[in-house]
Amino acid sequence: MIKAENLCKRYGNNKVLKGVNFNVEKGEVYGFLGHNGAGKTTTMNILAGIIDYNDGNIKINSLDMKENRTNLKGTIGYLPEEPKFYPYMTANEYLAFIGEVLGFDKNKIKSRNKELLELVKLEESCNRKIGGYSRGMKQRLGIAVSMYNNPEILLLDEPSSALDPTGRKDVVDIIEDLKDLGITVFLSTHILSDIERVCDRVGILQGGKIILEEKLDILKKRYLHPIYDIEFEKNIKEDIINTIDKDWIEEIKVYKNIMNIYVNEDIDSRDIMKVIAEINLPILSLNLRRSNLEDIFIKVVSENE
Numbered sequence: 256m257i258k259a260e261n262l263c264k265r266y267g268n269n270k271v272l273k274g275v276n277f278n279v280e281k282g283e284v285y286g287f288l289g290h291n292g293a294g295k296t297t298t299m300n301i302l303a304g305i306i307d308y309n310d311g312n313i314k315i316n317s318l319d320m321k322e323n324r325t326n327l328k329g330t331i332g333y334l335p336e337e338p339k340f341y342p343y344m345t346a347n348e349y350l351a352f353i354g355e356v357l358g359f360d361k362n363k364i365k366s367r368n369k370e371l372l373e374l375v376k377l378e379e380s381c382n383r384k385i386g387g388y389s390r391g392m393k394q395r396l397g398i399a400v401s402m403y404n405n406p407e408i409l410l411l412d413e414p415s416s417a418l419d420p421t422g423r424k425d426v427v428d429i430i431e432d433l434k435d436l437g438i439t440v441f442l443s444t445h446i447l448s449d450i451e452r453v454c455d456r457v458g459i460l461q462g463g464k465i466i467l468e469e470k471l472d473i474l475k476k477r478y479l480h481p482i483y484d485i486e487f488e489k490n491i492k493e494d495i496i497n498t499i500d501k502d503w504i505e506e507i508k509v510y511k512n513i514m515n516i517y518v519n520e521d522i523d524s525r526d527i528m529k530v531i532a533e534i535n536l537p538i539l540s541l542n543l544r545r546s547n548l549e550d551i552f553i554k555v556v557s558e559n560e
């Protein structure tokens with residue numbers, strides 16, 4: 256649905272995108288991850304047709320973006336990181352204004368406003384002035400605005416980053432609803448728990464390139480493994496790591512009296528007990544936990560640095 260090939264963008268001498276490749280499939284929620292300043296907004300602005308790129312190409316529905324800009328205009332909706340509204344208008348008035356700009360008639364505006372206010376759960380506050388809205392309500396209104404023209408693709412630039420947990424949950428719930436409606440969502444964020452909840456696939460942007468693009472469930476299978484955290488009574492020497500040699504151990508970390516054993520598959524807990532017994536030191540506690548997407552992100556990014 257969206258295919259970027261060797262996308263390059265520079266601002267003066269600052270090369271921000273140095274050959275970015277990604278592929279977003281129809282109906283999926285694609286999580287576009289990257290540190291601050293990695294170039295996420297730049298990529299979003301390019302996809303939205305707001306800024307131009309220096310090299311490479313983008314295809315949307317197999318159409319070249321540069322050659323088909325007008326045709327593709329109605330295909331894409333965009334919610335920028337900080338959407339701007341007229342604070343003296345109500346949400347209903349603002350959406351009606353968008354409808355008028357798009358050339359919709361009065362009846363169509365009425366029905367579209369109703370549908371969208373319902374989608375973003377603002378029906379009850381639609382006659383209040385936007386100036387008094389919370390950040391979360393403004394973001395939800397922004398989603399309604401970007402959806403007005405019924406686009407096939409929605410670009411959301413950090414829609415939940417500045418929100419509190421409740422505001423974030425509301426936005427992620429709406430993204431799930433959009434997915435059910437068959438909308439393709441390109442979501443830039445650095446909030447990994449949101450990605451984990453709603454994305455089908457992720458691409459990690461680092462150093463001007465996509466360093467990893469993968470389905471979320473495959474990524475989890477490949478990287479999310481059990482970790483045993485063992486607390487000993489006394490500090491342990493780091494060289495004890497060299498005495499432990501098991502195929503199923505991926506990595507061991509030691510810090511003071513804590514040892515973390517990263518295993519690469521679900522093992523029989525008796526096997527870990529045998530390893531601890533060989534260390535032959537009294538232990539205070541043993542906990543099993545699973546790594547999360549944050550661990551994956553840190554691992555992939557640090558491997559690439």
Ligand SMILES: Nc1ncnc2c1ncn2[C@@H]1O[C@H](COP(=O)(O)OP(=O)(O)OP(=O)(O)O)[C@@H](O)[C@H]1O
Pocket residue numbers: 266269271289290291292293294295296297298
């Ligand atoms: N209009 C511009 N002129 C010059 N440099 C720019 C411009 N827009 C962005 N940049 C630079 O491009 C780089 C990427 O910025 P961009 O906003 O795309 O990153 P980002 O990943 O969206 O970051 P954030 O998460 O902080 O929003 C930064 O170094 C930024 O300073």
